[in-house]
Amino acid sequence: MPPTRRLATALAAATLALSLAACGEPEEEAAQDPGRSDRAAEVNTSPDQDRIRTDEVPDIAALVPAEIRERGTLEVVNSVGATPPLNFYATDDETVIGVETDIASLVADVLGLELRQSTVDWANIFVGLDSGRYDAGFSNITVTEERKDKYDFATYRLDNVAFEAPAGADWTVEGPEDVAGRRIGVGSGTNQEEILISWSEQNEAAGLEATDIAYYQTPTDYYLALSSGRLDAYLGPNPSAAYHSRVSGETEIIGTISGGGDEIQGEIAATTRKDNGLVEALAAALNEVIDNGTYAQVLDRWGLADEAVEESEINPPGLPRQDG
Incomplete structure (x- = not known):
């Protein structure tokens, strides 16, 4: 089961405490916190994220299934863990922030949709996708051969x-x-x-x-x-x-x-119910933000540039099925 929201808040607060010293001049920092390493970096964990945004691309937005286009929202589901920089709670203990949220926001921008996020426990991500309650999961979901039986994937990060x-x-x-x-x-x-x-x-x-x-x-x-x-x-x-x-x-x-060991390069992907018609739009939107540079800006913001993919792929080889 994912860690509790209370633990998420505590760790986010600890992260903020680490970053507060970076607000002053270097000499002041040393005087106020002589034990603080010069290697530490400041990261914004407040609810005021000023997210990186991009423009709608009408040709890609046209790929979105009619029902979703008419609704005007991209219903994204995630599971909030305790450890940044994936999906986690900001210092207000309410706002979900992190690299997954930022990438979902970019995709919604390209598709001309309003991003609406729902936070559930891990198992209910897939229950919600199965029922059609949610359009896509952006929650550090690894592509596996077993999951490909029920879901479509558009990759956006190395695992x-x-x-x-x-x-x-x-x-x-x-x-x-x-x-x-x-x-x-x-x-x-x-x-x-x-x-x-x-x-x-x-x-x-x-x-x-x-x-x-x-x-x-x-x-x-x-x-x-x-x-x-x-x-x-x-x-x-x-x-x-x-x-x-x-x-x-x-x-x-x-x-x-x-994460796949010696056998395969694991990949993280936007996840949709199989054959619901959305995966092509998601992959095209992801490739748009890869090409226009905003994707790289998001990964840099959260220190994950080394997990960048060159392009989003639909349903690539996944981690092998488990024996039995």
């Missing part, structure tokens, strides 16, 4: 996971051999855990040391372990790791890999 280490780390991760003998944290039951176990097994088969895998359930716990030297790195979703390293200055990304 990557990242190794996050204390700032100033003197090593990097490019492949399995780089984590041999290292103590790496991970969440139980995640794709990241599967990747790490597979890499450790490959290393042992090659005569290298196994990876010492440590399990953590909350960011508070694994960041404490990183800061105290009990972990060499933590393997988790790239967006949250990139955001944390950016606003705290206490950690850095030392390597990224596909």
Whole structure:
């Protein structure tokens, strides 16, 4: 289940607290907060987002199914988590902000529609799409072969996971051999855990040391372990790791890999009910904002430029079906 709204608010507030020191002159910052890293960056987590916008493109708007065009709104569903920069609550504990919301806003602009967002728990995203209550999901949804049975996808971000280490780390991760003998944290039951176990097994088969895998359930716990030297790195979703390293200055990304592991590059996509006629318009709108530069501005704003796609694809190969 997604984290609670209360936790989302607490973490957003913590993020704001990290960024407040960036409002003064450098000398003033050092005097007020001598422990604050020069690597930290300011990020706007207030409800006043001043989002990046773009213009309607009539030829693309014409691709929208008639029922939606006549209604005049793009009904988008999301699930709000506790960790920026995906969908999360602003400091007012009400306004949903983040990279997913900004990309959905750009798509609605191109289609000449008013963006209307609904926030539900993760499972109800798909229930709402199935019923036709919502037109599209923009909620960090990965393309999988199983999901393609019921949904259409228009891709807009790479699905990557990242190794996050204390700032100033003197090593990097490019492949399995780089984590041999290292103590790496991970969440139980995640794709990241599967990747790490597979890499450790490959290393042992090659005569290298196994990876010492440590399990953590909350960011508070694994960041404490990183800061105290009990972990060499933590393997988790790239967006949250990139955001944390950016606003705290206490950690850095030392390597990224596909969320699909060695088999396939995972991709995040706008998701619609299969064959409802909207996916072509979504893909065309996404390609428009990729071409006009506003997409890149949104990714830069949230520190996710390394997850950019060159073009939006409809129903590309997804993560393989699970056995059984």
